[in-house]
Amino acid sequence: MMDSRSLNRATLARQLLLDRSDLPVRDAVAHVCGLQAQEPQEPFVGLWSRVHGFVPGTLDELLEQRRVVRVHLMRRTVHLLTAEDVLAWRARFDTMLRQRVLGVYRGELEGVDLEELKVAGLKVMSDGEARSMRELVEALGLEPGSRPLGELLIAALVPVVQAPPRGLWRAKGGVRNVALSAWLGREIDPVTRDEALIRRYLAAFGPAAVADIRAWSGLAGLPKAVAAIRDELVTFRDERGRELLDLPDAPRPDPETPAPVRFLPAFDNAILGYDDRSRIIDHEHRGLSVAGERVVLVDGRVAATWSVDAGTLTVSPLRRFSKADRVAVCEQGQELALFLSDQESDRVRVDA
Incomplete structure (x- = not known):
C-alpha cells in the first residue's frame, strides 16, 4: 500500500517539484507531458x-x-x-x-x-x-x-x-x-498507441489509477491498453483501496524526504492531472484547482494561494504556518517576485 504522503513525494519527484531539474527546457516540457497553458x-x-x-x-x-x-x-x-x-x-x-x-x-x-x-x-x-x-x-x-x-x-x-x-x-x-x-512542416501521425501514452503519463504522474489517466487526458477506452502492458507494470493500493499502476523503475522517494516550498501557476497539471487529487490538495480546497487560483506547496501540499498586485506578491495561507514555513515561503516568494518583475524592490507579504 502507498499512503498519501508516499504518493505525494512520488508526484513531486515525477513533476520536477521535489528538486529542480537540470533538464533543458524542451526536455522538461516533454517529461511532464506538457503544461496547461x-x-x-x-x-x-x-x-x-x-x-x-x-x-x-x-x-x-x-x-x-x-x-x-x-x-x-x-x-x-x-x-x-x-x-x-x-x-x-x-x-x-x-x-x-x-x-x-x-x-x-x-x-x-x-x-x-x-x-x-x-x-x-x-x-x-x-x-x-x-x-x-x-x-x-x-x-x-x-x-x-x-x-x-x-x-x-x-x-x-x-x-x-x-x-x-x-x-x-x-x-x-x-x-x-x-x-x-x-x-x-510534417503531417500528424495517423496512429497513436495508447500503451505509449500511458507509459508517458506514469513517468510524469505515477503511481496512478486508470481513472487518473482518464482525468488527465479526457480519453476513454484506456483499460484495454492498460491490460496489454500490465505485465510490465508494478501495482500498489492507495488508502482508498484503488489500484495504482506504475513503471517499475520510476522514482518513489522515501515519504520523509523533505519537500521545499514551491509556487505553482494557475491550472497546474501537478494538481489537475488526477481524478483523486488528495495526494497533493485537501478535499476542502479542491475547488481552487479549477478556479484558476495560483497555489503554494508547503511540505508538498497546497497550503496557500498567491497573487501579485502593484509590485507586491501576496501569499494567503489556507492554514497556520510555522515560523520556519513562513520564512521559507517568504524566501521563495521573493525569488519569484524578482523573476516576475526583474525589480529588486518588489515585496512579498504573507497575510496572517
Whole structure:
C-alpha cells in the first residue's frame, strides 16, 4: 500500500517539484507531458518552479523555432507541448475533442455536417496563414457570429497551433491559429498507441489509477491498453483501496524526504492531472484547482494561494504556518517576485 504522503513525494519527484531539474527546457516540457497553458503566462511560472535557472527567453525561442507549440489537447484545454508529442498524440484525441465541443454547443451545431466542415476548414487553413477564429469563419463564408462553428473548427476538426506572439514572455496578442501540419512542416501521425501514452503519463504522474489517466487526458477506452502492458507494470493500493499502476523503475522517494516550498501557476497539471487529487490538495480546497487560483506547496501540499498586485506578491495561507514555513515561503516568494518583475524592490507579504 502507498499512503498519501508516499504518493505525494512520488508526484513531486515525477513533476520536477521535489528538486529542480537540470533538464533543458524542451526536455522538461516533454517529461511532464506538457503544461496547461490557456493563461499564456502561467507556463513560465510552472517552468521556473521546475527547471534550475529557467530563463523566459529560452521558452520564447522554442516557441518561435516551432519546437514547442500551444494547442488544444488534453481535456480540450490549451497545452504547451513539444512538436514531437503533439504530432504523435493529436490523432488519438480527435474524437474526444469533437465530443467535448459538441457537448457544449450541441443545440447550435445540430445538423452540421462535421466532415464537410472539416474538409472546408482544412482547405482554407492549408495555406499556412495565421487567422483568428472570426477570420476563419468569414473565410468559409459563414455568418460572422458563428462562434460554435469556429470553436468546433479550431478546437476539434482542424488541428491548429496558436502562433506567437501568443504565449511569449510578457507579450500581448489575441489567438491566431495556423494549421498544425503547415506550422511544423510534417503531417500528424495517423496512429497513436495508447500503451505509449500511458507509459508517458506514469513517468510524469505515477503511481496512478486508470481513472487518473482518464482525468488527465479526457480519453476513454484506456483499460484495454492498460491490460496489454500490465505485465510490465508494478501495482500498489492507495488508502482508498484503488489500484495504482506504475513503471517499475520510476522514482518513489522515501515519504520523509523533505519537500521545499514551491509556487505553482494557475491550472497546474501537478494538481489537475488526477481524478483523486488528495495526494497533493485537501478535499476542502479542491475547488481552487479549477478556479484558476495560483497555489503554494508547503511540505508538498497546497497550503496557500498567491497573487501579485502593484509590485507586491501576496501569499494567503489556507492554514497556520510555522515560523520556519513562513520564512521559507517568504524566501521563495521573493525569488519569484524578482523573476516576475526583474525589480529588486518588489515585496512579498504573507497575510496572517
